Amino acid sequence: MFFKFMKGYRLKYIFASISIIISSFLSVIIPIIIKTSIDSIIGDKKIEGRIILSFFNLLGGRDYLREHLYIVALLIVLITALNGLFMYIKGKWANEAAEATAKNLRDSLYSHLQRIYYNFHVEAKTGDLIQRCTSDVETIKSFLAVQFVEIGRTVFMVLFILSIMFYYNAAYALISISLIPFIFAASYIFFKKVKKQFQLCDEAEGEMSAVLQENLTGVRVVKAFNREEFEIEKFEEKNRTYRDLLLKLMRTFAYFWSSSDAMCMLQTFLVVVYGVYLASKGAITLGTLIIFISYIGMLLWPIRQLGRILSDMGKSFVAIARINEILKEPIEDLSTGLTPNIEGNIEFKNLYFSYRDGKDVLKDITFSIKKGETIAIIGPTGSGKSTLAYLLLGLYDYNRGSIELDGVELKNINKNYLRQNIGLVSQDCFLFSKTLKENIAISTKNVEDERIFEASKIADIHDTILSFEKGYETQIGEKGVTLSGGQKQRVAIARCVIKDYRVLIFDDSLSAVDTETEQHIRNRLKERSKDTTTIIITHRLTTAHECDRIIVLDKGTIIEMGSHDELIKKGGFYRRLWDIQSQLDEE
Template sequence: MKHLRRLNKYFLKYKWWIIPGSIFVIISNIFGVVPAQVIGYAVDLITENVQIYNLFQGFERQEIIYTIFSSNLLYFGLLVILLYVMRGLFLFFMRQTIILMSRHIEFDMKNDIYQHYQELSLGFYRRNNTGDLMNRATEDVNRVRMYVGPAIMYTINTFVLSVLIVWSMFDVNSKLAIYCLLPLPFLVIIIYYVNTLIFKKSGKIQERLSELSSFVQERFSGIRIIKSYVREDYTRNMFEIQSNDYKRDSMSLVKVSALFYPTMLLLIGLSTILTIYIGGIQVMNGSITAGNIAEFIIYINQLTFPVTMLGWVTSLIQRAAASQKRINEFLDIPSDIQSTEPEDKEITGHLKFENVSFTYPDTGIQALKNLNFEIKEGEFVAIIGKTGSGKSTLANLIMRMYDVQDGSISIDGKNLKSLNLKNYRSQIGFVPQEVFLFSDTIKNNIAFGLDQVTDEEVYNAAKNASVYHNIIDFEEKFETMLGERGITLSGGQKQRVSIARALIKSPKILIFDDCLSAVDTKTEEEILQNLGKMMAGKTSILIAHRISTIKNADKILVLDDGKIIEQGTHSELLSLNKRYTELYNNQLLEEEGRSI
């Protein structure tokens, strides 16, 4: 139960649902136990009246006795019906409070988990599969909901009903009650043993389900690659292997449950046999009446429900504990990126790297080594280098997606770590190398970074990104729905929509992470011209592979193996006749080769 303690805050929040719900449970069970006593009296009444009726055989009074007897039976029958109607009414109230509370807790849990996911750094998402993240926020939460709703409801119900029945049994006859309850200790031992098995198997099943979800999500995302390489049969076989593992563990759990319930029913049946045998002896001795035996048999049958529920509830609690343990594992992970400064501050875009080194914690790869450079307010700075030189890592550090291990990054003279994170990022426009668009309209994708935006602002951003004319050619124009990850658009169109999304914010710092690779040279020049107008007096950082893209930059940084090996303007770097010149000459040769 230690894993489920985290739920106490939700129980405290919804205490005014639990308290009346528990009261309704008690009242409903009182109305459930009383009918057994009424039926016991009715059986004794029948026995006595049948004897009296037979004594007056052949007399006129026999008809009067029959009328009184019928009236009494009708009265007792109506009373039992009324008691069960009242029980049903309070059971309805019980479900309307406790089950509805569980849905509210489920809602709160999913929001808390999603909020925590949002706060975790990129490193967390590099280490964990999307399918597993989704499974913990859906399947695991649903299992926990079964604990906070049905499990708690039936636990209270089972406890109250058991106490009332046992108390009623001892109130009638202690000796008979003891014999009837003899099989219960064996049931407790069985439940304890089965609980351990259920807990272990439930945790294993959830792990298998996460693996299966991750597999399916990844294959659906890469469906074009699968079809291109004609690997449908291979992936189907892999899916079948994963499914078989999940089925095997699930069947193992089912077998445990299948053995558990018949065992419980066998013990309940044994109690019924003991009741009839011991009770029959006591009736002959005059200790109890036949009605008491009928009453006891009803109690035993009523105990079948709580005992059966005990097994089911135990299974729910164990599954919920296993799921909550998985949820807690992620909820207990603190974000690598912490922000303690509450004050918002408008930045000007003066960046400074001092002895910055960075190693990815999950892979151990050192991406940047002792970087020192400065970007002044309003400068247009370009970064170039071969693949793996650390360009994208540098952009992520400026965005504070990761924190540096050595050295410091300052913004306007203040350490980046001291700034309010949300406020800082809201003033940055970022276009990633891997474009991601949501399954939404083009308009909403462009306006994603702002809470309120006019149509005119969306249109202007699209024009500045040179994608406006492409959009208005669509039948639905800006209301065109994009497929998953923007699959409806071409590569160049996706990049330009992503650029429009960054430009509409009018950011203080704009970072382009090699996001012009899929557009032609003419479109690239148009975007850069619009960028020059929009970002006049603001800091722009452009990461690129093509020198033609960056030659007009105020400063160019050349990265190699995580180090800055050259920096200066285009002409200054050419005059050095080193790595930048080599890159420039190679690209000229490539362009000449393509033109031939």
């Protein structure tokens, strides 16, 4: 899967993998050269093996080399230098390829997340998505940069070294590797088990960060409720738990490394003792003894590492699967579909809608709005008001019935085009950590200042912005912390009215401004664009009663519809609500 994202670096990665094999080969031939030099050049033994014989002949032959021993020394230096060079190439290219893959993966994930259906984002946990785009990608990166190539190297080394050992002396070879399966198994089991402890440490660190983050974001609540001492104690407790878990982990590691070192030493001890015994009896040469001791030293560390890598590999596969889950999510088709002339006539016909749980949230909705009309939608919480707005923006596909925009079925309209014509000021006035000016002009490119000011005036925020020291250049925090709730709402309104939408929906987005300001905003809006169809979702009847028509929703169905006077005369739900609110206002 990740080779797809390695585009442009695949060749480098292949060369890096080849380099590590060459480097392993170079490091395992050095002991062979030393053995041959001791046994056959300094000593009188016959050079064993046809390839080795040809190689030494190429260097001038046994007698010549005996006179010029420095050539062998130079050869070893040269091979060591070459080994270093190939290790460098491997490190550089494997890391470059892994970094490039990680970057491409992050880019793909981000752009995929932008295009995924809105529903996915509503249901997904943001923290989890962030983790998939960051630490899961890092896991794959280190798998590619280190683990994958390391496996190749270890397998090559083990196979090569074992064949050489068995070639020279099978019984000695068996003794020399007798503890290796146990060392490997111990390392594999240990790293698998220690994962649980790592996870506990991660969770404890996460909890500690969560306390910190919550405390910093909720600092106002902390101060208002005198919770400083309590918060300090809470943090200290989490911090203590984290430290204790880390210490426990370190202790476990100390036990493992010491016992595993003891096993490795025992293995080396066996090689040396048995080797010396064989050499004293003349069963092996001094060179063979040296080659076995060198090889066992070369094998032990990679074998322990292999245990770690194999037990860690599960983590990489989980990361790959988690990333794949996102990449497999279908994306919205934003670019195809009809682009009819939109004037703002809307017609709902027997519309039914349910979210993924299948429960009907909207039932048999039928009403129409003419271009330029202002409609209020009221109803108890959860009655389906926002859902209606989301359907109009094409954020969800409806199940049954139809919505027509100027006679064209909404489903068939190009989504980009639709959202350029229908604007939504939602309940959640999220502002980006940019300047006020950039926040207001976010939906429009190359917009003149005049238009920004005009939109701010309509939203009744222009004077407030000018009163800030840096005016429109005021930088606002991630959540617009320097602005009050009402100011944020007004910036969000300005951001929407800057564009000439044919249909404008206010989803409870005037609730944080007082009634008078709200009236101002609506009047200015009407003055600017008489033809804009406006849908106001509200809980405030003083807002609703001025609209051309009021739709009352309850449990997903329209229970009343008409002008204020008509609904008052009718004496139903709206009338009761109006009486209650008027009574409260009088009190």
